[in-house]
Amino acid sequence: GESVGLHLPTLSVQEGDNSIINCAYSNSASDYFIWYKQESGKGPQFIIDIRSNMDKRQGQRVTVLLNKTVKHLSLQIAATQPGDSAVYFCAENTGGGNKLTFGTGTQLKVEL
Amino acid sequence: GAVVSQHPSRVICKSGTSVKIECRSLDFQATTMFWYRQFPKQSLMLMATSNEGSKATYEQGVEKDKFLINHASLTLSTLTVTSAHPEDSSFYICSARDRKGWTEAFFGQGTRLTVV
Numbered sequence: 474g475e476s477v478g479l480h481l482p483t484l485s486v487q488e489g490d491n492s493i494i495n496c497a498y499s500n501s502a503s504d505y506f507i508w509y510k511q512e513s514g515k516g517p518q519f520i521i522d523i524r525s526n527m528d529k530r531q532g533q534r535v536t537v538l539l540n541k542t543v544k545h546l547s548l549q550i551a552a553t554q555p556g557d558s559a560v561y562f563c564a565e566n567t568g569g570g571n572k573l574t575f576g577t578g579t580q581l582k583v584e585l
Numbered sequence: 586g587a588v589v590s591q592h593p594s595r596v597i598c599k600s601g602t603s604v605k606i607e608c609r610s611l612d613f614q615a616t617t618m619f620w621y622r623q624f625p626k627q628s629l630m631l632m633a634t635s636n637e638g639s640k641a642t643y644e645q646g647v648e649k650d651k652f653l654i655n656h657a658s659l660t661l662s663t664l665t666v667t668s669a670h671p672e673d674s675s676f677y678i679c680s681a682r683d684r685k686g687w688t689e690a691f692f693g694q695g696t697r698l699t700v701v
Contacts (some may be wrong), residue, residue, distance in 0.1 A: 505687045515676050516591070516692035517629070526688055562628060568686070571617060572688055573680075575629045 485582045488543040494579045496563035499544060505566035507573065508548045510559045517562060520548070539582060558583045572578075587613045589681050591693025598669055598700055606696045608679030613675045614659035615681035619690065620652070623676040635662050669700040 486492045498506070504525040509517035521545075523530045523537045530537050546563050549584040560580050564573040588611040591662075598604050617636055621629040633649075635641040635656035643649045651673075653665040665671060666673055676697055680690040 506688070507689055509672050509692075514676075514695070514697070516680075516695045518590075519689045522687075522689055564690075571682075572619060572631060572634055574631065575621075580626075 482577070483524060483580045483582065485584055486553050487554060488555060488585050490553055492548075492553045492557070494548045494550075494561050494581065494583060495520075495574050496546040496548075497544060498546060498565050498569060498576075499564070500565060500574075501541075501544065503565040506537070506546050507534050507544075507564045509562045509575075510537075510557075511562065511578075512559045520561075522543065524540055551580075554584065555583045557581060567579060587611075587681075587683070587686055587691045589615075589679065589691045591679050591696055593663050593696060594694055595697045596699070598698070600670055601668055602665045602670055603665055604679055604699050605685055605696060606622060606666075606698075607678070608662045608664070608681070610681045610691070612661045613681075615662070616659070616684060617682050618656055619680045619682075620662075621678045621680065623678060623695075624655045625676075626681040629678060632664075632665075658667045666698065669698070671700045674700045 488558050507522040508520040511517045512561045521532045521537050538547045548551045560578045563576045567574045590609045621630045623629050631648045633641045633643045635654045637656050637659050641648050641654035656662040678695045680692045682690045
């Protein structure tokens with residue numbers, strides 16, 4: 474079946490550096506994507522989203538890039554802080570717009 | 586922002602008993618609620634989708650007689666794990682959307698179920 478996946482299971486960065494987390498998706502019909510942050514023992518928190526008619530969207534310290542040609546999504550975190558340490562998931566809108574399918578996740582570790 | 590409240594946050598039960606988990610949308614009406622299951626260091630696996638007043642739609646491989654879902658109102662959905670066994674031990678998370686399409690899903694805090 475079609476799925477959303479991530480290239481890197483673990484990413485370690487120095488505090489203050491920029492982080493880039495990648496995601497590959499295979500469902501060309503997906504029209505909406507979301508990045509979530511999940512801290513240990515908690516539910517996912519919304520970070521940023523992007524519609525398929527856009528290729529870039531910026532938030533506070535975060536930017537999401539969408540490349541539909543190669544079905545690739547990335548999350549960029551500027552000036553990474555210790556509080557950014559968590560698992561990051563991309564999710565794609567499937568099922569006629571009614572459900573989200575999650576990728577495998579990337580553990581981001583911020584080193585002091 | 587919208588708040589989804591999930592209770593209990595942690596539960597331990599004996600093998601063979603049933604456990605009910607509640608998911609409430611506190612400040613919006615959830616047309617659709619979702620139940621996920623998550624094993625350690627793994628992604629969220631969608632178990633079922635529930636719409637208020639109708640039967641839940643289960644994902645392939647999820648036993649509907651074991652994981653009973655009730656979406657009685659626009660603000661409450663429950664998941665009951667029946668005849669729980671140790672292999673049902675997991676982190677269960679609910680989420681809700683107030684409409685279809687290009688909108689985020691809001692997540693509860695999750696429930697850590699341990700079956701002994």
